[in-house]
Amino acid sequence: MAAAHEEAAAWSEEAARRVWGGAVPLQVHLHDADVTALPPPPPFLTLGPRIGYLPLLIPVIKAHFSNALPPGVDTVWFEYKGLPLKWYVPIGVLFDLLCTDPERPWNLIVHFRGYPSEILSPCEGEDIVKWSYMNSLKEATFIITGNSKSVMNMSQADQVALWESVRKGNLGGYKNISTRLKLAPFEEDGLVRTASTERQHQQSSDEPESPGFGKPCRVPVRLYVRGVQEDLEDIEDAMPVRDWESVSYINRPFEIRKVEGRSYITLGHALQTLLPEFFSSDTQNAEEVDSAAGNSDTTDPSRSSQEAEPASVSLREAEITKKAKVKLVRVQGIELDMDIPFLWVANNLKNPEFYLHICVYVSTRKQ
């Protein structure tokens, strides 16, 4: 048992090292309108940490382009294929969501003027990035423990040190402080539970006010759902995202309820709970409704049970499942199998604000 624990801990450490070490090679081009030098400056190559944020790269990017910039006040923002990038979304998530290829290096355009303030919330400097991070951490803490006290009560020095560790990608420094927040790893549901831990588990779900006691039962999850054409042969040929309205952002904790007879919760099950619209209770079912609509004369034996159901019940559901189906799930740049334990994913692939960011590609029928 102890050996198994040690091994699991070693795996978790390895996973954290890889998540923290992950980076997206970026090739940053200066927007034409901002170029005031001839010849125009060459693009800037850098590594964007997956867990980092674009505005944190501004100082080095600005230094590179400094000779070509127009005089005046800079309002820096980034663009990919016409889409202004949300600075508060981690770089790795932006890449997984927007870059289907995935192209390397990732070609971004940096603007120093004309901030699209109707689309992006203001970003005037590093301070706001820090607060955006701290607010997300506070929210995740509330989800896990039922209140935000452990973050609110952090000393100023600890807050600064925590942010510095995230900003610099210093995993050791981060661990020193974040473990004090007592957002302990989520309990692996696959493990055998004794009666006492079971009772403790029960208590914690009844009393969300007790931080540090028992095991957390809500997992902070942020989902980004984008549509791709249904008839797509290769996901790399997906149309680029043109506006943020076409991405569904779902900031919702996953609540773990113990299900009789289920050994552990899979990623697929968690996604099905969070996005019921895009899963039919039985995938086959949706296919059949689909083919039935197409007036197919298939004689599948399972069809009879489908037809026996009152049509009105499944009509709406069928309409939705017909519209969209999950095609691809990406977390930290990895295309994940739906059968892996959800809690393993949450414990090992989360970002430093304790959120698990999941990019979901669903296929949608052409309008």
Next chain:
Amino acid sequence: MGGSPAGDGTLSLDGFNASAAALVKRWKEIEVDDSLPDWTWKPCSKMGVPSEVEGYLALEGVYRDCGGSQEQIDENDNSDGADVVACDTWHSLCPFPLQVQSCSDNVHVYDFHVVYSYSYKVPVLYFQGHRSDGQLLTLDEIKQHLPSNSLKVLGESKWTFITREEHPHLSRPWFTLHPCATSDWMKLLLEQSKVAIEEQSLLRYLSAWLSVVGQAVGLKIALELHCNS
């Protein structure tokens, strides 16, 4: 379970929906002093599929002049509507359609949305205002309408009181009041009087919440909302 507020100051999704429906109904029944527009329920949609259970409350088209008072406008006169109301000559000659009846540049139009936070299990206020030319108001302009107490808090805590963040359902930046302490003060508010009747207590959550949150952004709420009738 129903949807009655939990004792810890939080609200379930069902509770929020029920409380919102009660608020919409009660708001129509009472005489709102300042003749504010009605609250409406807006369903959310995911990938173009409208949700049957998820939505948010909206109070849109609240007019304010720089004195901070509220006036009603016609309900169909929303911010992006193309209604042109005859004004004086100068405005009629404007090259773009005017969206506001007032001839004064001092009039600002506000929209207020109440969105359920799954994380904090409480309602969260999002709001934005625009000028007569359709331009969104900046924080500095919004400050003109904030009560002095809010200005004081804003001065002390720039990042944790009113901030500009993404509206969870519109994917655009709106002003928002930070919800992290909401359940704490809601718990205190709801403890003060114990009402047994479920419907009453359902309405009470949002009306009590609104009495505090409205005050923070200078949105006056009629007392009758809180009275039994």
